[in-house]
Amino acid sequence: MTRQRSTQTMKPATAAKKLGVYLDATPAEFRDGVISREELDAMQADPPDWLRELRRDGPHPRPVVADRLGVSISGLARAGITEPLTTEQITALKQEQPEWLGRERTTRAESQREAARLAAARSGDRPAN
Incomplete structure (x- = not known):
C-alpha cells in the first residue's frame, strides 16, 4: 500500500x-x-x-536592493533606507554615488574578504592571521 x-x-x-x-x-x-x-x-x-x-x-525588497547596490542590509538601514526601492531609484543612487554608498560598499567588501579568510583558515588552506 x-x-x-x-x-x-x-x-x-x-x-x-x-x-x-x-x-x-x-x-x-x-x-x-x-x-x-x-x-x-x-x-x-x-x-x-x-x-x-x-x-x-520593482519595487524590490531590501535584500534585492542591498545586493543591487553592493551593500549589506544593515548598510541600507544605516543610510536610512528602510522602504523598498524601484529599479529606477536604485539606478539613480548608483549614478549619484552618495558618500554613504561608497563607505558601505567598502565595509561589505572588507567583511566578505574576512569571511573568506576565516573559511579558508577553517578548511586548512592557510593559517588565520
Missing part, C-alpha cells in the same frame, strides 16, 4: 521571499492564497508577466 503524499504549501510571504519580490507589490490572488511547491517551481521556471515586471522594475 502506498501512501498519498500531501502537497507542500507555503505562505505568500515565504513564496515572495523565495522569488525575490516585494510581497505588497504582488497581485492580490498571490497574496491572498497559499502557494504549493509545484506552483513556486513553475513560477521560477516560467515566470508570469507580473513576476517578470516586478523583478525588472
Whole structure:
C-alpha cells in the first residue's frame, strides 16, 4: 500500500521571499492564497508577466536592493533606507554615488574578504592571521 503524499504549501510571504519580490507589490490572488511547491517551481521556471515586471522594475525588497547596490542590509538601514526601492531609484543612487554608498560598499567588501579568510583558515588552506 502506498501512501498519498500531501502537497507542500507555503505562505505568500515565504513564496515572495523565495522569488525575490516585494510581497505588497504582488497581485492580490498571490497574496491572498497559499502557494504549493509545484506552483513556486513553475513560477521560477516560467515566470508570469507580473513576476517578470516586478523583478525588472520593482519595487524590490531590501535584500534585492542591498545586493543591487553592493551593500549589506544593515548598510541600507544605516543610510536610512528602510522602504523598498524601484529599479529606477536604485539606478539613480548608483549614478549619484552618495558618500554613504561608497563607505558601505567598502565595509561589505572588507567583511566578505574576512569571511573568506576565516573559511579558508577553517578548511586548512592557510593559517588565520
